[in-house]
Amino acid sequence: xxxxxxxxxxxxxxxxxxxxxxxxxxxxxxxxxxxxxxxxxxxxxxxxxxxxxxxxxxxxxxxxxxxxxxxxxxxxxxxxxxxxxxxxxxxxxxxxxxxxxxxxxxxxxxxxxxxxxxxxxxxxxxxxxxxxxxxxxxxxxxxxxxxxxxxxxxxxxxxxxxxxxxxxxxxxxxxxxxxxxxxxxxxxxxxxxxxxxxxxxxxxxxxxxxxxxxxxxxxxxxxxxxxxxxxxxxxxxxxxxxxxxxxxxxxxxxxxxxxxxxxxxxxxxxxxxxx
Numbered sequence: 001x002x003x004x005x006x007x008x009x010x011x012x013x014x015x016x017x018x019x020x021x022x023x024x025x026x027x028x029x030x031x032x033x034x035x036x037x038x039x040x041x042x043x044x045x046x047x048x049x050x051x052x053x054x055x056x057x058x059x060x061x062x063x064x065x066x067x068x069x070x071x072x073x074x075x076x077x078x079x080x081x082x083x084x085x086x087x088x089x090x091x092x093x094x095x096x097x098x099x100x101x102x103x104x105x106x107x108x109x110x111x112x113x114x115x116x117x118x119x120x121x122x123x124x125x126x127x128x129x130x131x132x133x134x135x136x137x138x139x140x141x142x143x144x145x146x147x148x149x150x151x152x153x154x155x156x157x158x159x160x161x162x163x164x165x166x167x168x169x170x171x172x173x174x175x176x177x178x179x180x181x182x183x184x185x186x187x188x189x190x191x192x193x194x195x196x197x198x199x200x201x202x203x204x205x206x207x208x209x210x211x212x213x214x215x216x217x218x219x220x221x222x223x224x225x226x227x228x229x230x231x232x233x234x235x236x237x238x239x240x241x242x243x244x245x246x247x248x249x250x251x252x253x254x255x256x257x258x259x260x261x262x263x264x265x266x267x268x269x270x271x272x273x274x275x
Contacts, residue, residue, distance in 0.1 A: 003182045007231045009055045014267035018056035020239025039074040049256035053263035056090035091117045098123030098130045105133040112137045149189025149212035181205040190218020196226035210236045224269040
């Protein structure tokens with residue numbers, strides 16, 4: 001999916017919602033455990049319920065890898081189902097990979113070719129050669145960890161050089177030399193909304209993947225105010241707040257209602273902040 005196609009999808013749906021499929025077999029409704037593939041059955045129901053309100057889906061690989069072969073099968077079936085739907089969607093493999101070049105090439109093949117995701121989250125810690133193999137795939141994206149929302153993000157990300165430039169700012173500046181706005185997005189946590197103004201000075205046009213709205217306490221209003229650009233430039237992820245809105249028989253309906261409420265707020269924010 002290209003930059004323009006993603007922006008057009010956001011405008012069409014009046015939404016920049018990404019639903020995180022952080023599916024834990026121990027948290028899904030118990031009646032689904034009777035299904036042949038409970039995780040896939042849960043994912044399919046969540047997707048069907050939230051499809052009118054979201055432009056992207058982001059399976060977190062840890063939840064699938066933890067189940068071994070069974071989890072990989074559920075993940076593959078989920079991606080194939082998403083691709084079978086009669087509308088464009090932006091699919092993110094939340095894998096947070098980052099390794100030397102030949103290993104990265106295999107990761108890139110796994111997620112961007114074999115499994116047909118649009119994007120992969122990556123750690124940029126090891127530098128350009130860990131990212132370059134992913135950029136060889138046409139119209140595919142890398143999403144680099146920049147400023148995360150976890151409690152210990154400050155352990156490294158706020159280190160300053162002699163000029164007072166923080167490490168996450170250096171990561172963003174350096175990586176802009178690897179590819180342009182059409183190929184690179186950045187993870188910026190919603191709980192760090194106050195930093196978005198300065199980040200936008202470095203990357204005014206790039207898309208940002210924003211986790212932390214909802215369960216982690218980030219504000220959609222604040223993120224939109226400080227982070228939105230002329231092409232929206234945001235994908236805001238919600239995982240637990242949507243997929244576990246209920247653990248009863250009404251789990252899909254509850255997810256739909258939660259996603260709808262977020263989408264309606266997003267529509268208002270798009271009207272407010274887009275030119």
